[in-house]
Structures are given as structure tokens and as C-alpha cells.
Amino acid sequence: MTVSRDRRDTGDIVARARRESEERSLSYREQALKMYPWVCARCGREFTRQNQQELTVHHRDHDHDNNPEDGSNWELLCIYCHDDEHARHAQPLAPPPGRTAAPASRPLATFKPFANLKARLRQDEK
Numbered sequence: 812m813t814v815s816r817d818r819r820d821t822g823d824i825v826a827r828a829r830r831e832s833e834e835r836s837l838s839y840r841e842q843a844l845k846m847y848p849w850v851c852a853r854c855g856r857e858f859t860r861q862n863q864q865e866l867t868v869h870h871r872d873h874d875h876d877n878n879p880e881d882g883s884n885w886e887l888l889c890i891y892c893h894d895d896e897h898a899r900h901a902q903p904l905a906p907p908p909g910r911t912a913a914p915a916s917r918p919l920a921t922f923k924p925f926a927n928l929k930a931r932l933r934q935d936e937k
Contacts, residue, residue, distance in 0.1 A: 839878045843868045843885045853892035867893045873900065 849858040849866060858866045869888045870877060877884045888896060 839882075839885065840868050842880075843882055843887060846882045847885075847887050849887065851889040851892055852886040853888055853896075856889050858889075865890050869893050869896060 844863070844866070849863060850856065851858075851866070852869075866887050867890055868885050871884050871886060874884070
């Protein structure tokens with residue numbers, strides 16, 4: 812009786828694993844990984860099975876519900892390029908309460924750490 816029960820449990824596990832695999836294969840990530848070469852579309856970094864989890868699917872129009880079957884709204888990006896892409900499209904932060912935004916004519920940074928570097932290096936050589 813134990814043998815048949817073990818086989819039934821194993822059969823359930825295998826069936827569940829197959830079902831979950833099919834569900835994953837229907838996801839847009841799995842579709843994109845089958846459709847496109849495993850290369851970041853921005854930096855050109857190549858990926859293998861060992862590091863494929865660092866490869867993401869980016870929606871070109873930023874609409875995660877727009878998943879055409881031909882993959883025309885997707886591109887594969889490494890996690891770094893994907894973060895950079897979303898950072899560029901983020902809304903700028905509002906100034907703190909009680910303060911206004913800096914005028915466009917005033918530079919944001921005034922300290923120049925490398926000013927006169929050449930002269931400073933010459934002084935160190937002497």
C-alpha cells in the first residue's frame with residue numbers, strides 16, 4: 812500500500828511541476844527569453860543559464876499590461892540598464908515645503924574638486 816501511495820504522491824508532484832512550468836512558459840518573461848537572444852539591449856552584456864536571473868524584460872512603453880504576442884513592446888535589459896531606464900523616466904522630486912526650486916541660471920553644484928588639478932600635481936612633483 813505504501814508503494815502505490817508514494818507513486819500517487821510522486822505523480823501529483825510531477826503533474827504540478829509540469830502545470831507550473833506551462834504557466835511560467837506562458838508568462839511574458841518566459842516568452843521574451845525564448846524570443847530574444849540573452850543579451851542586454853543597451854550594454855550588450857551576454858547572459859547564460861547561470862546568470863539569466865539578472866536579465867529583465869523591459870516594457871518599452873512602460874505599460875506592463877501591454878504584452879503583445881509578437882513581443883514588440885519588450886526588450887531584454889540587464890538589471891543595471893533596467894534600473895537606469897526607469898530612473899531616467901522618474902518624475903523629478905518636488906522641492907521641500909517652504910522652498911522654491913532653484914533658478915535655472917544658478918548652477919546646482921558650485922564646488923569643483925578638480926579645478927587647478929594640473930597645477931597641484933606639478934607642486935607635488937617638486
